Amino acid sequence: MIEFRGVTKQYPDGTVAVGGVDLVVPPRTTTVLVGTSGSGKTTLLRMINRMVDPTDGAVLIDGTDVATVDPVRLRRSIGYVMQNSGLLPHRTVLDNVMTVPLLKGTRRQTARARAMELLETVGLDASLAQKYPAQLSGGQQQRVGVARGLAADPNILLMDEPFGAVDPLVRQELQQELRRLQRELGKTVVFVTHDIDEAFLLGDQVVLLRTGGRVVQSGEPAEFLASPADDFVSGFVGADRGRRRLRLEEVGGRRVVVDEDGRPAGVLEP
Numbered sequence: 561m562i563e564f565r566g567v568t569k570q571y572p573d574g575t576v577a578v579g580g581v582d583l584v585v586p587p588r589t590t591t592v593l594v595g596t597s598g599s600g601k602t603t604l605l606r607m608i609n610r611m612v613d614p615t616d617g618a619v620l621i622d623g624t625d626v627a628t629v630d631p632v633r634l635r636r637s638i639g640y641v642m643q644n645s646g647l648l649p650h651r652t653v654l655d656n657v658m659t660v661p662l663l664k665g666t667r668r669q670t671a672r673a674r675a676m677e678l679l680e681t682v683g684l685d686a687s688l689a690q691k692y693p694a695q696l697s698g699g700q701q702q703r704v705g706v707a708r709g710l711a712a713d714p715n716i717l718l719m720d721e722p723f724g725a726v727d728p729l730v731r732q733e734l735q736q737e738l739r740r741l742q743r744e745l746g747k748t749v750v751f752v753t754h755d756i757d758e759a760f761l762l763g764d765q766v767v768l769l770r771t772g773g774r775v776v777q778s779g780e781p782a783e784f785l786a787s788p789a790d791d792f793v794s795g796f797v798g799a800d801r802g803r804r805r806l807r808l809e810e811v812g813g814r815r816v817v818v819d820e821d822g823r824p825a826g827v828l829e830p
């Protein structure tokens with residue numbers, strides 16, 4: 561379990577990136593931090609592995625204040641996946657995935673076998689292992705990034721807009737893969753996005769932030785539509801837009817769910 565207790569981050573120039581956040585991230589579930597640009601999502605995420613230290617409050621992992629843990633050790637025990645995959649360009653895919661396990665002292669043969677296994681887990685063909693990142697598509701690079709994040713078998717996986725830079729179709733594919741992976745692996749995932757649809761799709765818990773790094777609402781995705789905390793939330797989740805306003809229509813004896821324009825969204829189970 562990850563816990564934020566009264567966490568604030570004020571940068572030396574006076575910017576309050578995160579303002580007094582209290583939040584619990586339950587284990588083995590996906591928590592999505594969502595919000596507009598500059599709402600403190602990345603800062604909040606990076607306080608988990610001490611890439612950023614809070615100026616006030618504390619972040620605890622399983623009851624231990626991360627401030628008391630050596631940052632290098634901490635970072636190697638937590639998976640981290642970022643937007644542009646962050647792969648080392650002059651190293652092969654295999655070497656990229658093996659980096660952290662080798663740094664942690666895993667034997668080369670073991671690390672290699674595990675890396676090959678992980679490439680398969682994230683849906684990559686073994687033949688890509690000896691290629692260099694630039695020889696891969698954006699989507700493939702992101703998959704390698706996910707494999708690398710999982711390589712040291714961390715309990716926690718931090719993902720900062722990991723699918724932000726790929727085209728919409730590949731993005732959908734990667735989102736579905738992450739859902740599958742999460743069902744199989746049961747990691748504690750903290751995922752940053754500015755896309756509310758992605759947040760609803762992936763999050764067991766969604767945390768909506770606004771400028772100044774304040775939590776406006778948190779909870780299960782459906783709660784945001786059922787009872788948005790205020791107008792900002794309504795606007796952000798699009799509760800006021802046609803796409804979210806669904807209604808039932810009877811078609812050929814079945815109950816079909818349609819949107820405001822009458823376009824079908826699905827069929828209601830009997």
Ligand SMILES: Nc1ncnc2c1ncn2[C@@H]1O[C@H](COP(=O)(O)OP(=O)(O)OP(=O)(O)O)[C@@H](O)[C@H]1O
Pocket residue numbers: 571572573575576577578595596597598599600601602603604754
């Ligand atoms: N090193 C820094 N020094 C000063 N201000 C910073 C620094 N890093 C971030 N900030 C500011 O803190 C605020 C929050 O930044 P952060 O990157 O956490 O937001 P974000 O929600 O992740 O945004 P985005 O979606 O654009 O990545 C912003 O106003 C940003 O300009």
